[in-house]
Amino acid sequence: MDMDNEYSNMEILAGPPSARSQSVLYEGDSDIEIWDGPPPDWGTPSRSQSRTPNWHQQPQAGPSRHATPSQAPTAIVKSEPMKPVTATGSGINDVPAPTAPAGMLTTGPVHELELSPDQLRVLEKVKKGESVFFTGSAGTGKSVLLREIINHFGGKPSNRLGVTASTGIASINIGGCTLHSWAGIGLGKDDKDGLVAKIYGLNGKAYKADLKERRELWAKKRRREELTLEEEEFLKMDPSETSNSKVLERWRQCEVLIIDEISMIDGKLFDKLEYLGRKLRKNELPFGGIQEISASSHPYRTRPRQVHRSRLASRLRRSHGRVASAHRSS
Numbered sequence: 001m002d003m004d005n006e007y008s009n010m011e012i013l014a015g016p017p018s019a020r021s022q023s024v025l026y027e028g029d030s031d032i033e034i035w036d037g038p039p040p041d042w043g044t045p046s047r048s049q050s051r052t053p054n055w056h057q058q059p060q061a062g063p064s065r066h067a068t069p070s071q072a073p074t075a076i077v078k079s080e081p082m083k084p085v086t087a088t089g090s091g092i093n094d095v096p097a098p099t100a101p102a103g104m105l106t107t108g109p110v111h112e113l114e115l116s117p118d119q120l121r122v123l124e125k126v127k128k129g130e131s132v133f134f135t136g137s138a139g140t141g142k143s144v145l146l147r148e149i150i151n152h153f154g155g156k157p158s159n160r161l162g163v164t165a166s167t168g169i170a171s172i173n174i175g176g177c178t179l180h181s182w183a184g185i186g187l188g189k190d191d192k193d194g195l196v197a198k199i200y201g202l203n204g205k206a207y208k209a210d211l212k213e214r215r216e217l218w219a220k221k222r223r224r225e226e227l228t229l230e231e232e233e234f235l236k237m238d239p240s241e242t243s244n245s246k247v248l249e250r251w252r253q254c255e256v257l258i259i260d261e262i263s264m265i266d267g268k269l270f271d272k273l274e275y276l277g278r279k280l281r282k283n284e285l286p287f288g289g290i291q292e293i294s295a296s297s298h299p300y301r302t303r304p305r306q307v308h309r310s311r312l313a314s315r316l317r318r319s320h321g322r323v324a325s326a327h328r329s330s
């Protein structure tokens with residue numbers, strides 16, 4: 001069967017942000033539920049339907065075409081619609097973040113949401129500090145879940161919490177800004193060290209020359225060759241210390257980074273961002289140890305700039321230390 005026709009309501013990749021070296025530990029982990037079978041609106045009974053949460057039956061919930069038998073409530077989460085947030089695009093090369101049109105996010109009644117088992121599972125992992133990636137087709141509750149996650153971390157973007165999406169519209173939906181804007185990378189076209197230089201506020205060429213010199217000196221050290229005093233001093237100097245970039249502070253203070261609609265992010269850019277996380281935070285864990293929470297509508301369909309499924313999955317595996325759970329139609 002064509003992979004594009006395979007379906008699960010929500011697919012989840014998860015692992016601690018520090019999992020690069022532990023990826024094997026997570027391989028085959030069975031605590032990730034895989035909902036198999038066709039989507040509910042295709043009308044074919046499947047195992048997934050018996051586990052489909054009952055929120056589609058609630059008056060305020062999603063489209064009625066999804067109506068399915070209910071399941072016992074597992075948790076009640078008070079949810080309020082996100083308020084619009086004006087992200088302050090304050091870093092170098094920072095594009096002012098888009099803001100929500102008046103009323104767009106503030107309307108609608110406050111209601112109690114009963115998170116579905118899949119939503120709860122993701123939320124639990126997030127609370128444990130794991131990085132997660134989840135995907136599901138339209139209406140499977142990703143935005144609702146993202147809002148709950150944001151609520152868990154204080155309800156709005158902060159120094160600790162980056163709330164981003166690949167596009168302006170998607171970022172407005174969750175009260176954040178674009179990933180490009182948050183990361184301070186402009187268009188993100190520079191190579192990875194060029195981006196580091198940009199965030200340090202340094203001239204790209206000068207920074208790269210500096211980097212080259214450092215690498216040569218480190219290689220000399222590894223070969224146990226003696227360095228001059230000047231060379232030792234030079235190695236101790238940190239180019240980032242001359243920077244007062246707010247973007248740099250943002251990267252360093254961030255503990256949790258949310259990226260919605262990640263499938264619109266080019267794979268190479270994703271790699272650059274991951275590199276930035278390590279370099280700017282001086283931490284060799286994936287993303288420099290930032291807990292990364294990413295979501296996407298089915299990322300494997302027809303988006304022109306989408307990351308190919310296997311490339312996205314392998315990048316997420318690398319940064320999340322979790323093996324993609326393949327799902328099959330029954």
Ligand SMILES: Nc1ncnc2c1ncn2[C@@H]1O[C@H](COP(=O)(O)OP(=O)(O)OP(=O)(O)O)[C@@H](O)[C@H]1O
Nearest residue numbers: 055061062113114115116138139140141142143144
């Ligand atoms: N746990 C829940 N309880 C009640 N309603 C829910 C729950 N989860 C989602 N819904 C409702 O289902 C509908 C679709 O949810 P949501 O917008 O989060 O889906 P989505 O996966 O983000 O869709 P899209 O990819 O189109 O943005 C919304 O009306 C939302 O309020």
